[in-house]
Amino acid sequence: MKVELIHIHKHFGAVHANNDINLTVESGKIQGILGENGAGKSTLMKILSGYIQADSGEIRLDGTPVKISSPSDAIRLGIGMLHQDPLDFPPMRVVDNLLIGQDGGLFPNRREVVRAFNELQSQFGFSIDPYAYVDTLTVGERQQLEILRLLWLGARVLILDEPTTGISASQKEKLFETLRKLAAQGMSVIFVSHKLEDVEFLCDRIAVFRKGELVGEVDPPYVTDELVKLMFGRVISLEEKRRYETCDVSFHLDHVTIEDYRLQIRDINLTVSCGEVIGLAGMEGSGQVQFLRTCAGLIRPVAGEINLGGRRLTGKPYRAFLEAGIAYVPASRMEEGLIPGLSLTEHFILAEEQNGFFINFDKALATTRQRIEDFNIKGTPVSTVESLSGGNQQRALLAMLRQPVNLLLLEHPTRGLDIESAIWIWGKLKERCKQGTSIIFTSADLEEILQYSDRILVFYGGKVSPPLDAESTTVEQLGQLIGGKGF
Amino acid sequence: MTMMKTSSRWSGIGFQALAVLLALAFTTVVMLISGADPLQVYQNIITGALGSPTKVADILVAWTPLLLATAGLLLTFTAGLWNIGIEGQITLGAIFTTWALRVLQPTDLPPTLIMAVGFLAGALGGMFWAGLVGLLKIFGNVNEIFGGLGLNFVATALTIWLIFGPWKRPGVGSMSGTEPFPLELWLPTLPGFRLSPLALAMGIIAIAIVYILLRGTYFGLRLKAVGRNGRAAFLMGIPTTRYMLMAFLLCGLMAGLAGATQVLAVYHRLIPSISSGYGFLGMMVAMLVNYQALWAAPVALFFAALNIGSIQLPIVLKLDSSLSGVLQGSLVLFVLLMDGVRRRLTRS
Numbered sequence: 001m002k003v004e005l006i007h008i009h010k011h012f013g014a015v016h017a018n019n020d021i022n023l024t025v026e027s028g029k030i031q032g033i034l035g036e037n038g039a040g041k042s043t044l045m046k047i048l049s050g051y052i053q054a055d056s057g058e059i060r061l062d063g064t065p066v067k068i069s070s071p072s073d074a075i076r077l078g079i080g081m082l083h084q085d086p087l088d089f090p091p092m093r094v095v096d097n098l099l100i101g102q103d104g105g106l107f108p109n110r111r112e113v114v115r116a117f118n119e120l121q122s123q124f125g126f127s128i129d130p131y132a133y134v135d136t137l138t139v140g141e142r143q144q145l146e147i148l149r150l151l152w153l154g155a156r157v158l159i160l161d162e163p164t165t166g167i168s169a170s171q172k173e174k175l176f177e178t179l180r181k182l183a184a185q186g187m188s189v190i191f192v193s194h195k196l197e198d199v200e201f202l203c204d205r206i207a208v209f210r211k212g213e214l215v216g217e218v219d220p221p222y223v224t225d226e227l228v229k230l231m232f233g234r235v236i237s238l239e240e241k242r243r244y245e246t247c248d249v250s251f252h253l254d255h256v257t258i259e260d261y262r263l264q265i266r267d268i269n270l271t272v273s274c275g276e277v278i279g280l281a282g283m284e285g286s287g288q289v290q291f292l293r294t295c296a297g298l299i300r301p302v303a304g305e306i307n308l309g310g311r312r313l314t315g316k317p318y319r320a321f322l323e324a325g326i327a328y329v330p331a332s333r334m335e336e337g338l339i340p341g342l343s344l345t346e347h348f349i350l351a352e353e354q355n356g357f358f359i360n361f362d363k364a365l366a367t368t369r370q371r372i373e374d375f376n377i378k379g380t381p382v383s384t385v386e387s388l389s390g391g392n393q394q395r396a397l398l399a400m401l402r403q404p405v406n407l408l409l410l411e412h413p414t415r416g417l418d419i420e421s422a423i424w425i426w427g428k429l430k431e432r433c434k435q436g437t438s439i440i441f442t443s444a445d446l447e448e449i450l451q452y453s454d455r456i457l458v459f460y461g462g463k464v465s466p467p468l469d470a471e472s473t474t475v476e477q478l479g480q481l482i483g484g485k486g487f
Numbered sequence: 488m489t490m491m492k493t494s495s496r497w498s499g500i501g502f503q504a505l506a507v508l509l510a511l512a513f514t515t516v517v518m519l520i521s522g523a524d525p526l527q528v529y530q531n532i533i534t535g536a537l538g539s540p541t542k543v544a545d546i547l548v549a550w551t552p553l554l555l556a557t558a559g560l561l562l563t564f565t566a567g568l569w570n571i572g573i574e575g576q577i578t579l580g581a582i583f584t585t586w587a588l589r590v591l592q593p594t595d596l597p598p599t600l601i602m603a604v605g606f607l608a609g610a611l612g613g614m615f616w617a618g619l620v621g622l623l624k625i626f627g628n629v630n631e632i633f634g635g636l637g638l639n640f641v642a643t644a645l646t647i648w649l650i651f652g653p654w655k656r657p658g659v660g661s662m663s664g665t666e667p668f669p670l671e672l673w674l675p676t677l678p679g680f681r682l683s684p685l686a687l688a689m690g691i692i693a694i695a696i697v698y699i700l701l702r703g704t705y706f707g708l709r710l711k712a713v714g715r716n717g718r719a720a721f722l723m724g725i726p727t728t729r730y731m732l733m734a735f736l737l738c739g740l741m742a743g744l745a746g747a748t749q750v751l752a753v754y755h756r757l758i759p760s761i762s763s764g765y766g767f768l769g770m771m772v773a774m775l776v777n778y779q780a781l782w783a784a785p786v787a788l789f790f791a792a793l794n795i796g797s798i799q800l801p802i803v804l805k806l807d808s809s810l811s812g813v814l815q816g817s818l819v820l821f822v823l824l825m826d827g828v829r830r831r832l833t834r835s
Contacts, residue, residue, distance in 0.1 A: 322724045330722065339716040342708075350712055350723055354705045361703070400723075 001062055001078055001156040001188055002027050003048070008057035010043055015416070017043040018054070019212045025157075025188045027062075030179060032203030033192040034231060036283070036444055039209040041192050045159050048190075049081035050074035061157075080155030082146050082163060094137075095130045098149055120148055124178045140171030147178065158182060159190045164198050176202050194283055196224060196483035228479030232446045249274060249309035249325075251295070251407050251438055256304030258294050263287055263462035268304070270457070270467065272407065274436040277429075279453030279470065281446060282482055286459035288442040292409050295440060296328035297321030308406060325406035331415060331442075333393045338385040344368055344396060345381040351400035375399040376424065391421040398428060408432065410441035414448065426452055446478055460484050499829065506825040510818040517813050523806055531803055532811065536796030544680040547687055548753060549765075549791035552577070552745035554690035556769030557783045558697040559738030564778045565701060566734035567714030572620045572635020573766035575642035576613040576739045580746025581761040582646060583612025588668055588750070589654070598671040605672075606747045613743020614736050616642065621735035625728045631735075646759055654757065664758035674752040683752040690748075691784070693741050698780035710734060742766065768794075771819045777826075790815055 003025040010018040018040050025031040035041045046052045048059065050068040058065055061077060068074050074081070092100075095114055114130045121128060126144045134142065143163060150158060160179075164172050179189050179202065193199050199206055200222045207217045208230040216230045251272040258265045265287045272278055280288040293299045295306070297318040306313045308324050330336035338347065345368040349359055352367070368381040375395045379388050385396060394417060401408070413429070414422035429439060430452075443449050449456055450470055458465040458481040465481055480486055515525045536542060556573055563570035570576075587608035591601040616638055623629040654665045674683040701707040712720040713730045721727045749761050772790055776782035797811035 318721070319724060319726070328722060335716075336718050336722055339712050339719050341715050342712065346708055346711075349705070349708060350720075350725070357705065358703050359705055359708065 001186075002060075003079075003157055003188055003190075004058075004060040004063075005044065005048065006058040006060065008044065008047060008059075009055045010040075010047060010052070011055055012043075016212045018047070021057070021214050023207055023214060025190060027156075027188050028183050028186045029204045030183050030189040030191055030202055032199040032206035033190060033209065034194065034196070034199050034206050034227060035209030036194060036231060039231075040212040041209045042161060043212075044209075045081065045161060045190065045192055048074070048157075049079055049159055051081075075150070075153050075155065078154055078156035079159070080150030080153065080157065081159040081161065082143065082150065083161055092134060093130070094128055094132055094134060094145060097134055097145065098130075098152055117148065117152070120151060124148075124181060125174070138167075138171070140167040140175070143167065143171075143175065144178075151182075155187075157188045157190070159192070161192045162194070163191070164193065164195060172198075194483065196227060196480065196485060200224065200227070224480060224485070225476045228476045228483070232475050232479050249406050249436070251308050251326075252306070253295070254305040254307075256294065256301045256306065258287070258290050258299060259302045260290055260299070263290070265291065265459075265462050265464060268464055272438045272440065274406075274438055275433040276438050276454050277433060277452055278438075278440045278467070279449035279456045280440065280442040280459060281449050281456055281478055282459030284444065287462045287464070288459045289411065291457075291459070291464070292328070292411060292440060292442060295407070296326060296409050298328070325404065326409065327401050327405045327407070328409040329397055329401070329411065329413065331411035333390070333397060334386060337397045338393060340386045341384060343382045343384055344372065344377070344379055344388075347385060347396065347400055351402065353402075371399045375428070391417045394421070394425065398425065404435065405432065405437050408437050408439045410439065412443055413441055415444070422448070446475055446482075450475065450478065458482060460487050463487050498833070502825040502829045503822060506821040507818065509825075510814065510821045513817045513821070514810070514814045518806075518810070521806065523804060528800065528804060528806065528810065531800060532793065532796035534796075535799045536792040541680060542795060544677065544682040546788070546792045546795045547682050549794050550788050551683075551686045551690040551748055551752075552763070552765040553769055553772065553787045553791055554784065555693050555741045555745035555748070556765050557772045557787050558690075558693040558780075559741035560766075560769050560773045561697050561701065561778060561780050561783060562710065562734045563738045564773050565707070565714050566710045566731050567717065568624075568731060568734060569632050570617070570620065570635060570735065570738050571632050571770070572616065572638050573738065573742050573769065574762045574764070575635065575639040576616045576742035577746040577749070577762035577766050578639075578642040578646055579612040579616040580609035580743030581612075581750045581757055582642075582649065582746075583615075583743065584609035584747040584750045585649075585654070585665065585757040588672060592668070592672065601672060602674060602751055605751055606744060609747025609750070610740045610743040613739040613741070613746060615739070617735040617739025617742065618732070621732045625732060643759075646757065646761065650757060650759060662759055664754065664756045667756045672751070673755055674748070676752070681753070683748070686748040686752045689744060693744070694780060694784050701780055706733075768815065771815055775819050775822055 005021055005023045008018050008021040009016070021040070021044055023044075033041045033045070043052070047054045048068070050071045050073050053069060059068060060066065066077055068077065068079070071081075095110060095117065098113055098117060099110075117130050121144075124144075126148065128137065128141055128145055128148075134145070137145065147158070158179075163175060167175070179191070183189050183204075191199065191203055205217060205219055206222065206227065208215050208227060210231060210233060218227065218230070253268050253270045256268045258268070268291070270278070280291065282288055290299055294301050297313065297316060297320065300315060304314070308326065311324055313321055313324060334340060339350075342350075345361075345364050348368050348371055349364045365381055371377070372379065372381065375398065377388070377392050377395045377399065379392055379396075385393060388396065394413070408429070414425055417425070433439060450473065453470045455467040456470050456473060456478065457467055458478065460482065461484070465487070468478075518525045518528050536546060556577065560570060560573060584605040587605045588601060591604060619638060620631050620634045623634040624631045650662075650665055656666045674685055676683045701711070709720070709725050710730055712723070712725060713727045717727050745765060746761065749763065750757065754761065768790055769787075772783055772787045776786050793811040793815060797808045800806040800808050800810060
């Protein structure tokens with residue numbers, strides 16, 4: 001089935017998540033959708049599959065304009081979406097999963113369903129026991145089940161969102177084979193991914209998204225550098241870099257291993273000098289946040305040593321890290337950084353050292369006025385933090401940091417901010433670096449990482465690259481590493 | 488509150504007034520259903536509360552434990568905790584006070600000192616019970632609502648066991664409680680009234696202290712931070728568990744003192760329902776004043792007046808005195824409801 005998306009717009013608050021997207025997917029083709037996190041690809045796919053509605057624009061299937069206002073509308077029209085996390089019912093049997101979502105009488109015909117299911121899966125060489133419980137299947141098998149279920153429901157357009165995350169190489173091969181077979185039968189397959197390798201290998205055509213726009217469509221043969229350039233844009237200008245020598249309060253990670261239920265990051269070694277800026281690049285969820293939180297003392301590493309200026313911090317509680325002069329600024333400002341309902345003044349009082357039992361409000365007000373001026377916060381001392389804009393919340397968070405800080409850990413310090421605010425915030429941060437503060441920060445914006453870092457660590461599925469010198473690294477190299485090439 | 492625009496403040500007052508009217512209307516409907524003449528009932532409540540100096544003094548007697556409970560609860564609510572276990576904390580305070588008095592009664596110590604020790608023991612009893620709720624929450628991952636509820640039942644069972652067991656009256660134990668203490672162990676009252684100025688002063692001081700704590704101290708501000716966003720407070724370096732535990736202990740202390748006044752100034756013995764529901768009533772007061780200490784005292788006084796005013800309803804009108812509870816409960820419900828309506832309407 002031919003799918004046409006015409007002039008699609010979607011706003012989330014101030015964010016233009018889809019800006020005038022025009023995309024045509026011919027039937028019998030595998031269309032790749034490539035882009036960073038937040039580039040707008042998932043938004044577009046959710047619009048097509050009925051989970052959200054576009055603000056404006058048109059969708060045509062085989063030339064006929066359609067209105068898709070819910071996922072069940074979409075499946076009725078033949079559009080099925082395979083989500084990153086399988087949307088199945090783990091404690092139920094495979095056959096029951098097929099029956100759910102199917103129109104039918106009160107008493108479904110189980111035997112007939114099993115027969116049809118087995119016939120369908122033999123076409124693709126799958127071998128799922130229809131009576132098995134879903135939670136005993138592997139992620140790859142659950143994906144196969146989901147594909148079969150969508151075909152079963154009559155899907156003629158199949159959307160796959162990051163389908164190669166979490167499945168084995170052989171299952172990936174099988175998936176690709178299946179998708180090719182489906183395309184050969186005349187189905188349209190839309191394959192969403194940030195993995196260059198997969199997209200290049202599988203797709204007949206690739207559409208690249210960046211910052212809510214479709215920035216280009218590419219036909220094979222693909223040139224990786226060209227795709228990376230489209231995906232991440234161009235580097236503007238690099239600031240002049242300074243060299244940093246190891247100093248007496250440098251931060252060391254020695255053979256550190258971090259584990260959580262999803263991933264394991266092994267054997268990290270890093271020394272951060274005074275005033276040095278380390279950028280952490282990688283797709284979201286590749287381990288950067290775990291790394292940052294380990295440096296902050298919020299996650300305890302399972303092995304290795306952490307110390308700051310010779311002071312051993314391994315295994316110490318978060319407070320000890322805080323007292324050693326390590327500050328952590330989380331990305332979710334309202335959830336983890338600021339306290340809704342409290343005013344700016346109250347925040348600055350909380351951030352200051354306690355002085356006596358009673359609060360000196362006159363002094364606190366004076367301090368707050370000063371901070372508001374210094375950090376150019378658009379708000380008054382009595383403004384509650386939730387009444388501030390995102391940029392001003394970020395400024396407030398930075399204004400709350402105590403002096404002096406030895407190591408500053410920042411999660412997406414400029415996410416959601418306009419360019420001006422971002423530049424201003426980095427100006428403030430660089431001032432701190434001149435006073436000897438080291439910075440480790442994550443960002444989804446490669447330009448930001450290249451522009452402000454001295455060295456860069458790239459994370460990919462729990463693996464960490466050796467520190468790269470930011471000066472001699474190009475966006476293309478970085479993009480390839482982020483896409484998993486070169487690990 | 489301070490940064491609310493004038494227009495929204497007026498609309499806020501308007502909605503509050505509407506809530507009061509709705510609560511009165513609802514209570515009136517309840518009266519009509521039960522076959523009473525609403526005007527007569529309201530008149531009776533008013534004369535029952537304000538009809539004589541004795542009755543006014545009785546309002547202040549009821550106000551005292553209510554003030555103490557509300558003051559404590561304002562601290563736990565500020566820390567984001569639902570200290571539903573306050574009833575048990577009042578009861579434990581009463582039990583500890585009774586215990587101290589029973590132990591010291593046969594000694595030669597001056598009665599004033601015995602009573603002082605009684606207050607101290609009551610405070611400790613309340614803290615002990617509240618501390619258990621806090622520890623269960625912090626280290627046992629037991630939600631304070633469930634922990635508190637469970638401990639309330641334990642406290643009640645403990646009271647009954649003591650009254651019918653080890654502390655039973657000579658001869659036979661009865662629901663009327665333990666043997667009353669001798670007169671010298673009664674907290675002095677105003678001549679001719681049941682009101683003890685000392686107990687009343689304690690209640691007023693407690694609410695004043697809480698008001699100052701929450702308004703002008705680092706402790707209060709941090710408690711507020713913990714209650715509104717524990718995660719952010721922790722990341723700012725505030726030891727959140729310590730602050731939660733302190734809120735529980737302080738609330739337990741005040742609840743324990745409430746229990747102690749019930750024993751020393753009101754009943755002069757341990758009775759089965761010694762907490763008299765002041766803990767739950769305190770929760771309603773705290774909710775009704777939106778956790779603002781400034782308004783807690785007058786609203787608590789109003790609730791105390793309703794309680795006293797409805798005492799004579801069964802005698803005069805053959806109505807249950809729980810009618811005041813209907814009014815109190817529906818008041819809280821409608822105020823919360825109207826607050827929700829206001830938010831929904833003014834959301835931009």
